[in-house]
Amino acid sequence: MGFSVTKTENIDSLALAISARVLITNLAVCAVFSGALLALSKTGLVPSFAAGFLVGTLSIMWLMKMVRKSMRMSPERVERFVKFSYQVRLICIAALLALLTSRGKLELWPMLAGLTAAIFTTICTMVYLAKEEHKNA
Numbered sequence: 001m002g003f004s005v006t007k008t009e010n011i012d013s014l015a016l017a018i019s020a021r022v023l024i025t026n027l028a029v030c031a032v033f034s035g036a037l038l039a040l041s042k043t044g045l046v047p048s049f050a051a052g053f054l055v056g057t058l059s060i061m062w063l064m065k066m067v068r069k070s071m072r073m074s075p076e077r078v079e080r081f082v083k084f085s086y087q088v089r090l091i092c093i094a095a096l097l098a099l100l101t102s103r104g105k106l107e108l109w110p111m112l113a114g115l116t117a118a119i120f121t122t123i124c125t126m127v128y129l130a131k132e133e134h135k136n137a
Contacts, residue, residue, distance in 0.1 A: 012068055018129060019064045025125045026057040026118055033117060048106040052114025055100075059093045059115075060122050 030053040038046045066085045070078045097115075101108045 015068045022125050029121045045110045048110035049114040052111035053118045056115040056118025062089050
């Protein structure tokens, strides 16, 4: 599935297609890793890992939405929008992680491992999509 943009294609729909592929890959990897973790270790780690992975995926989807929105803005507004939105996203994600751990139901380290795994999965997916695109070009 090539992602080449021709003159007639809409860049926003291209970005949306890439976001969908990243989301599907992240959800599949989250399920596989959580299942493997459930089979190989104590069950208390699985909810924390899965929650961290899902928070990481949410953060990445939010970031991709910011990028799509900024592509439609004038250059004068983009810098302010990106700076503000990025800070709001980081504060919200940090607050969500703090809220989840403060209740005592989820452990911090497996949650951070899940968050890191989501970011790594996204990077690997994007590299794969870029190689696929280069191959099809």
